[in-house]
Amino acid sequence: MKNRTKNKKVVDATELSLDEWLQLIKENDKKQCYLINDCCFPTDKMLNEYMSNISEKNDDEVRYLISKFLISGGRYYSDDSILQFFNTFSQERKQELLSRFTFYQRLTSIKDWHNVWPSITWVLDLLPHFPYDALNAIRSYFQAHCQFMTDQRLDGCSDAMRLIEAKYIKHQLPVKQVLLDITSRDFELLTAYLYKKKGYSVKITPRSRDGGYDVLAEQKNERQYEKLYIECKRYTENVGVKITRNVLGLLSIENATKGVVVATSYFTKSARNEAQKSNRLELINIEEFDKDMRKHVGVHWIRKIQEYVSEVRKELTDRER
DSSP states (O other): OOOTTTTOEEOOGGGSOHHHHHHHHHHHHHHOOEEOOOSSOSSHHHHHHHHHTGGGSOHHHHHHHHHHHSOOSBOOTHHHHHHHHHTTSOHHHHHHHHHHOHHHHHHTOSTTTTOSBOOOGGGGGGTTTOHHHHHHHHHHHHHHHGGGOOHHHHHHHHHHHHHHHHHHTSOOOOHHHHHHHSOHHHHHHHHHHHHHHTTOEEEEOOTTOOSSOSEEEEEEOSSOEEEEEEEEEOOSSOBOHHHHHHHHHHHHHTTOSEEEEEESSOBOHHHHHHHHHHSSEEEEOHHHHHHHHHHHTOTTGGGGHHHHHHHHHHHHHHHHO
16 A cells, blocks of 8 residues: 655644644645644644634634544544454454444455445535534444544544534524514414424414413324423513413313423523422423524524414414314
């Protein structure tokens, strides 16, 4: 095999600043003149520095780093050591490993000699709209291959997942102001849309209804039946214990599995305590609502609120005909 590392300058990336390292790995992509760690952040300090400003980083750069940190396929020098170790086993042990791991099958195959590692960089196609799916794919890849990875490759998978989470899941959105700008009715319809995406069938109560729930969500399968009474509170102030007690009182009258209060604010301590004591009441504050919307609807859900609301409203109109 041709020695491609010959005459390349070895660079200790841990001695560089973050900016110097970024510049050097990009330059190395074009010239291939350095031996430098580019499959993970070289130090925790660099990782933390980059993460602290990730909201200011453009999408192209973040995707570039993720692509560097994920395994792109092929064969690596470290695989030779794994093969040497594999060859020390007895024939019986070799056959056992070959039957259990496709990695060993590829490692020892003449046909697949250059394709020991399958690429996982295709997860970039899931960004920015499906970051949870991208994370799940990387976790599955990691679980299947972690015992064969070098420390740097292990760190690379971890760093890639942290970048995806920070850039595409935990980014800041003006959630509270957006929800306060829509009507209370639209907030109810939006909540109904969320529970539809969670797999529930939903019904919205008439606007004139007082003292009851706003959304009825039902989910059933062969094992269980779940019936939720959901109250939606488009409040600026914290929701107090009076609301939680009203919902619990409704549960004692109506045949519901659980009550849910969804708020555009937070809950007082007494309200949270009341919910914890009952075990039949779930409180969803604005942060948890945002998290659920990102997970089940989309990370940029606030851009499409009217689309989601209109879809539920149309379903209501169709049912009434």
